[in-house]
Amino acid sequence: MIELGVCYYPEQWPRELWERDARHMRELGLRVVRIGEFAWSRIEPRSGELCWDWLDQALDTLHRHELRVVLGTPTATPPKWLVDAHPDILALDEHGHARGFGSRRHYCFSSPQYRAQAARIVTLMAERYGSHEAVCAWQTDNEYGCHSTVLSYSAAARERFRAWLQQRYGTIEALNQAWGTVFWSQEYTDFAQVDPPAGTVTEANPSHRLDWRRFASDEVAEFNRMQVDILRRHSPGRDVLHNFMGFFTEFDHHRLARDLDVAAWDSYPLGATQNFFLDAHEKQRHAFTGHPDIPAFHHDLYRGMCQGRWWVMEQQPGPVNWAQWNPAPHPGMVRLWSWQALAHGAEVISYFRWRQAPYAQEQMHAGLQRPDGSDDLGALEVAQVARELDALREPLRAARQRRQAPVALVFDYASLWMADIQPQGRDYLALEACFRAYAALRQWGLDVDLLPPGAELQGYALVLLPAQLRGEAALAEALRRSGAQVLLGPRAGSKTEELHIPAGLAPGAFAELAGVQVQRVSSLPPGVELPLRLGDDGPTLRASRWCEQLALRGAQAQARFADGSAALTRKDDCWYLAAWLDQAGWLALIEHLAPAAGLGLQRLPEGLRISRVGELALALNFSDSPVRWEPPQGEATRLLGALELPPRGLSVWKLLPAASAH
Numbered sequence: 138m139i140e141l142g143v144c145y146y147p148e149q150w151p152r153e154l155w156e157r158d159a160r161h162m163r164e165l166g167l168r169v170v171r172i173g174e175f176a177w178s179r180i181e182p183r184s185g186e187l188c189w190d191w192l193d194q195a196l197d198t199l200h201r202h203e204l205r206v207v208l209g210t211p212t213a214t215p216p217k218w219l220v221d222a223h224p225d226i227l228a229l230d231e232h233g234h235a236r237g238f239g240s241r242r243h244y245c246f247s248s249p250q251y252r253a254q255a256a257r258i259v260t261l262m263a264e265r266y267g268s269h270e271a272v273c274a275w276q277t278d279n280e281y282g283c284h285s286t287v288l289s290y291s292a293a294a295r296e297r298f299r300a301w302l303q304q305r306y307g308t309i310e311a312l313n314q315a316w317g318t319v320f321w322s323q324e325y326t327d328f329a330q331v332d333p334p335a336g337t338v339t340e341a342n343p344s345h346r347l348d349w350r351r352f353a354s355d356e357v358a359e360f361n362r363m364q365v366d367i368l369r370r371h372s373p374g375r376d377v378l379h380n381f382m383g384f385f386t387e388f389d390h391h392r393l394a395r396d397l398d399v400a401a402w403d404s405y406p407l408g409a410t411q412n413f414f415l416d417a418h419e420k421q422r423h424a425f426t427g428h429p430d431i432p433a434f435h436h437d438l439y440r441g442m443c444q445g446r447w448w449v450m451e452q453q454p455g456p457v458n459w460a461q462w463n464p465a466p467h468p469g470m471v472r473l474w475s476w477q478a479l480a481h482g483a484e485v486i487s488y489f490r491w492r493q494a495p496y497a498q499e500q501m502h503a504g505l506q507r508p509d510g511s512d513d514l515g516a517l518e519v520a521q522v523a524r525e526l527d528a529l530r531e532p533l534r535a536a537r538q539r540r541q542a543p544v545a546l547v548f549d550y551a552s553l554w555m556a557d558i559q560p561q562g563r564d565y566l567a568l569e570a571c572f573r574a575y576a577a578l579r580q581w582g583l584d585v586d587l588l589p590p591g592a593e594l595q596g597y598a599l600v601l602l603p604a605q606l607r608g609e610a611a612l613a614e615a616l617r618r619s620g621a622q623v624l625l626g627p628r629a630g631s632k633t634e635e636l637h638i639p640a641g642l643a644p645g646a647f648a649e650l651a652g653v654q655v656q657r658v659s660s661l662p663p664g665v666e667l668p669l670r671l672g673d674d675g676p677t678l679r680a681s682r683w684c685e686q687l688a689l690r691g692a693q694a695q696a697r698f699a700d701g702s703a704a705l706t707r708k709d710d711c712w713y714l715a716a717w718l719d720q721a722g723w724l725a726l727i728e729h730l731a732p733a734a735g736l737g738l739q740r741l742p743e744g745l746r747i748s749r750v751g752e753l754a755l756a757l758n759f760s761d762s763p764v765r766w767e768p769p770q771g772e773a774t775r776l777l778g779a780l781e782l783p784p785r786g787l788s789v790w791k792l793l794p795a796a797s798a799h
Contacts, residue, residue, distance in 0.1 A: 139479070139533055141523055142169030142207070142487035143505060144451060147195040148179045149494060154510070155195060158491060159202040165505070165516060166523020169485050170199050171450065174209025174279045175241070177258060178216040189265060200271035207378070207450075207487075208272050210262060210364055212255040213279040214241045219254060226251035228289035231335040240498065241279075242286040246356040247294040252363065259367045267372030274376040276450065277364045280403065281379065287353050287387040290333050294356075301352045303328045315635045316344040343558050347636045350554045354388035358396070365396045380450035383409050383435050386568060389550040391589040394442035402439050403451035403489070406432050406474060408460035414569045425467040426785070429746050429759040430576040432474060436481035437575075438548060438587040449478045451489035454515030455503025463501070469785030471518040473757055476787050479526070479533060480748035480755035488519060529776060532791060536751025542584035543736060545597045545621075546575055549590050552606040555632050562660025564682055567604035570626060570717070574603040577723035581731075582739035582747050594619035599734040606632045608645030616711070617650055622734040624712045624726075625651055627683050628658075643685075644713065652692030652708030655685045655715075669704040669716060671696045676725050680704065680716035687715050695729075739769070745782070754790045758782040768792060 143162060147155055162170065172195060181187055199206055215226060220238045227235040228245040236243045244251045266272050281287070306312040309325050318324045323342060325331055334341035334349050365377050378399035381390055394400045406427025410420055415428060423429075439447040452474060456465045471488075478486050494500050495508040505516040526533075548571055556567035578585050578601075586597075590612045594600055600621045605612070608630030616623045629651070630644030639645030643655035660683055661667070667680040672695065680698070687703045692713065696705035705726070706713045710733075718726060731738050741747065744760025754773060756766045765781045767773070768790055778788030 138169075138484045139526065139530055139537075140168040140205075140485050141166055141475070141519060141526065142171065142485050143167050144171045144487060144490045145199075146175070146490065146494075147172060148176050148191065150492070152191070152194065155198045159198050159204060162204060162491070163202050165520045166527070167519070168203075168205060169207060169273070169487060170204045171207040171209060171276060171487055172196075172199075173262075174211060174276060175214045177211035177214055180211060180262070181216065181258065183218055184222065187261065192266075196266065196269055196271045200269075204271070205273040206269075206271040207274045207276050208262070208266055209276040210255075210259045210278055210368075212244070212259065212277075212364070215244050215251065215254070223250045223254070225291070225293070226254070227291075228286060229291045229294075231288075231290050231333075233290065236286065236289075240284075242282075242284050245289040245291045245293060246287075246353070246360045247289060247291060247297045249293060252360065255360070256363055256367060259364050260371070263368050263371035267368070267375075272372065272375060274378060274399070275368045275372060276401070277361050277368075277377065277379045279380060280382050281357050281361065281393075282385060282387045283382060285387070287357060288349070289353075290335050294353075295333055297356070298333060298349065298352050299328045299331055301355065302331060302348065305348070316342055316348075317635075317637065318342065344636045346558045347551075347554060350387075350558075351551070354392065354550070357388040358393045361393055362396050378448065378450070381439060383431065384413050384568060386550055386553045390439075391442060391550065397443055399446045399448055399484070400439040400442040401448040401450035401485075402435050404432050404435065404449050404474065404478070405451070405453045405457055405460075406470075407453060407464060407466055408457045411460040411462050414566055414572075423759075424462075424464050426470055426744075426759050427466070427474075428576075429477075429744060429757070430572070430579050432477055433481060433579060433746065433748070434572055434575050434587070436478060436483065437585055440482055441548075441587045441589070441592070445482065447483060448485040448487065449483055450485075450487050452478070452486050454488045454490075454505050454519075455513055456501070457503070458499055458501035465503075467785055468514060469518065471515045472522050473759065473785050473787060475519070475522045476525075476755060476789075477746070477748070477757055480750060480753075480757070482537065482750055486522075488515065525777060529789060532753060532776060532789075533750075536753045538751055540749070540751065541596055542586040543598045543734075544578055544583050545586045545588050545592075545594060545600045546571065546578070547590055547592075547600065547602045547605055547612075548587045549605055549607060552604055552632075555606045555636055556604060556628070558636065559632075560660075561658065562682055564663065565660060565717070567606065567628075570603040573718070573720055573723050574601050574626070576720065577727050579746055580724060580741055581727050582741050583727075583736065584749055591615075594621065597621045598736050599624070599730060602626055602629055605629045608633065608639060608643075608647055610646045613646045613650050616647075620710075622710050622712065622730060623650070624714060624730060626714050627685055627716060629713070631655065631658075647711075648690070650708070650711045651706070651713040652690050652711070653703075653706050653713050653715075654688045654690050656688050657686040659684050659686075661717075667698055667716070669696050669698050671705065671725060671729055675729065678718060678722040678725055680722075681719065682717035684717070685715040687713070742766075749792070752792050754792055755787060756782060756790070757787045758784060760784060
């Protein structure tokens with residue numbers, strides 16, 4: 138499947154509009170429609186009173202127009218009657234206050250009552266629609282954890298946490314050892330004494346906090362697995378997916394995705410640009426286009442799950458309502474974002490939403506149509522993408538067996554949690570470190586695979602671990618066997634599985650591979666920078682936020698700080714970086730590593746990005762100026778676009794075998 142889709146809410150619109158809406162969806166070139174994920178109160182307005190007629194009609198209407206339906210389970214929004222009957226289903230914040238009714242995601246993953254109610258409504262939906270001809274896939278819930286709802290401090294969560302700890306450690310003595318509870322007289326004599334880490338005078342035990350995060354992540358995965366099992370039982374042969382979010386790391390997406398057929402995510406490039414860690418200049422420069430590497434980073438992250446099968450479940454079609462500022466995208470951006478997703482291998486790109494709602498919390502969130510039913514700019518661009526896709530669907534389908542990228546970036550959720558719990562410096566952001574390294578690779582024209590620590594690493598020319606705090610012997614061995622040039626970022630291997638400093642000091646499990654020992658670390662306040670020289674006659678880079686003092690244990694210095702101490706080392710194929718680098722620093726570092734990895738680099742003009750999928754290469758211009766690009770040595774045939782890409786323009790090329798193997 139390579140199709141365009143849309144998110145639709147028939148329950149929010151008069152029935153007399155449904156036929157017209159379905160017809161116009163087809164006219165625009167849409168073929169997939171997601172419905173139902175927020176409809177519990179319409180399906181079951183009162184306990185046990187089931188109203189299926191409207192959903193029957195909606196499905197039949199969409200099917201009549203040959204639209205395939207992704208049916209969402211409505212568990213993200215338990216209705217008011219359920220909350221009133223069972224107030225214990227509500228999540229509690231760390232102060233013990235209930236996450237009240239009136240918006241969404243107000244349930245506790247650990248509540249046995251809510252699990253039972255969720256299983257009941259999912260079963261009823263699956264029994265009724267599991268064999269419906271219109272239903273091609275199911276979406277479980279919606280955006281697990283959105284609005285900081287992974288953690289709940291309820292009584293049910295406390296009891297399940299205690300059981301989880303007992304299963305993990307077996308004895309309370311083992312827990313005390315793992316957590317180092319002898320410190321500050323925190324020792325326990327029974328698992329029943331352990332509470333969630335909240336309300337402490339100063340910071341709670343970091344190992345306690347890490348296990349609380351692990352437990353909460355497992356609760357999300359278990360809740361999702363319950364739904365998946367029901368759907369597979371009653372609706373065999375249909376894909377099951379979930380829509381993850383961007384820059385969201387509160388649970389382990391790799392673990393949850395093991396139970397899915399498709400990893401989907403919700404792409405809002407402008408909102409993400411405004412809300413996350415970019416600096417003020419970057420936010421200003423990319424205000425109307427979004428940072429070009431934010432969507433690509435997540436495309437490649439979710440492509441690394443579910444054997445490479447992934448969708449965009451919600452694509453931004455215009456201004457959103459939830460960011461700090463909400464500019465409207467430049468004309469052409471909806472088309473460009475769509476082709477960017479196709480370039481990274483998306484099976485479906487679904488736009489959020491069909492029609493802008495004139496009421497409630499998201500009334501300022503644009504859709505493909507305005508509230509009056511007229512087509513907004515996004516709809517016109519979607520129609521253009523549909524026409525282009527019709528002409529290129531077969532080449533895209535033939536290219537779907539995506540080749541392995543030359544570079545892998547290891548992305549570990551547990552390491553991100555460790556950095557969140559013990560950042561040591563207020564602005565040390567492990568997620569940003571991963572993104573900066575990725576963006577530098579993309580600016581050098583390289584394709585990247587984002588992989589979990591347990592993935593196979595052989596066949597890559599370069600493997601980057603920008604924020605692998607958790608040291609694992611198995612990962613160290615996989616890196617050694619890979620045959621790749623390996624770059625370990627600062628803090629690599631600095632924590633054990635229990636969030637302790639390793640016995641032999643950092644980089645712990647990676648020490649033999651790297652040939653260094655970290656003897657002291659320093660987090661640098663804003664405005665404090667340390668120059669470092671890359672090579673004997675290379676550029677001078679700037680270290681900020683974090684630096685380390687290394688003792689060399691077989692490695693040789695490749696870059697030095699001004700005092701002569703090592704800032705970058707190399708032992709055989711393993712490099713160790715002892716400092717936080719800005720974007721310019723990462724660009725220079727990739728250039729320095731490329732010869733050893735045998736990588737040919739092509740520094741791309743500002744705003745230009747190149748992606749290769751199979752025998753296709755796609756060039757996308759995110760800048761405000763025309764850019765000229767063609768594959769090196771003319772080893773390609775142009776299928777779409779011109780040599781000179783206009784602002785927000787693109788071109789698609791079919792590579793000859795020699796070029797596609799490059």
